[in-house]
Amino acid sequence: MLLDVQNLKVSFDTPDGVVEAVRGLDFTLAEGESLGIVGESGSGKSQSVLALMGLLAANARVTGSARLHADSGPIELIGARSRTLNRVRGARIAMIFQDPMTALNPHLRIATQMTEVLTRHRGLGRRAAHAAAVAMLDAVRIPDAARRIRYFPHQFSGGMRQRVMIAMSLACEPDILIADEPTTALDVTVQADILDLMAELRTRTRTALLLITHDLGVVAGQCERMLVMRRGEIVERGAIGPVFAGPSHDYTRALLAAVPRLDGPRPAPRG
Template identity: 80%
Template structure:
């Protein structure tokens, strides 16, 4: 098993008291597998994976276990020292954030930001790092990549910035790719292009995928298994086909009912 998460708890200390964002989350992820984590805003989806990577706010308290395969007995991510997490982030687990405009540094050229990951985790330097960065931009189908690599983030469209985020996440060929609402705020055509890129990248690298989304249509096209989260807890889990065909929880049925359909009610013709 590549990643084994047990009894993950995330709490935030606030002026109004303790907020329980994630309660008792369990899941496993095998190499090359695709897992969707689904739920509405505030259900605890993003906080779950941010907790694994040590990226939560300072007022967060995290407990439980998240063991990443490797070495003697694996690497425990929960409570790990900063230097341990820094070796994992970007190299073994990479994240595509929901808003690339805030995730990317507005003051640095794109080539510099991608090269930084390669310098840190692959030991590349100078021309070699820049050449690899341009190669990654070409891999995500950014036209005239050698010239556009010198652009700043604001010079790209939303869809192109998301491509840059994918290129950066894939630069070190991680074993796990986490995509947090990767198509939010993009038009339908661009959404499809981004999802195609993710599928191509996984096929090429063999990376496992954790896809965080509220869109069941996206999960249906990208994932093999899914967790449905509500108010910090998993209310349903299983294979995509089984849940879509016969959801057991009322909340899952409500989410499925909200998915736009092209066929008329009842499946009848006109």
């Protein structure tokens, strides 16, 4: 077992009172496994993974347990000190955010941002880090990587920026890759390329995937198991095939029914 999350709860203190975002989340993740967390906006998906990474707002309260297993023993992520989380983030757990333009520093060249990750977490020298960064950009199929690594984020398209984020996330060969709606802002053809790329790189590195999305099609193509969240709670869990074939909860059935189908009856013409 790589990650064991038990009774995770996240709430926020607001002027109108306490808002409960996540209420008792439990799941496990094994090496190389892919787990999807599905639900509508506001269901608590993103807040759950941000809690694991220690990236929530200052008014958040987090309780429960999230143990990352390592050779030296389990590391408790909930309530961990910044020093511990800084060692884990990037090196053991990496994250791809929804919008790479806000995740990347617009004032720094891609080379600077990528080499910082490699020097901090892998202890590489400046020259070796630069070479490794170029190799990672090549791996995510960015053309002319040796030249484009000197670009600023705004000089890349949305799909290329997401490829840069994937390269940065996998540069240190983390145990777990968290992808929070990684294809939301991309057109359909670019989405397919990014998802194929993630699957290919994960197969090569044996990195476990925790995929946060509202897109059931993405989950079906990328994950082995899924959790369905609603109002901060898990309403259904299981392997992809059985959940899609015979969902047990009304909410899951409603999500599946909302997916457009090409083999269904055609709507009657208007007028």
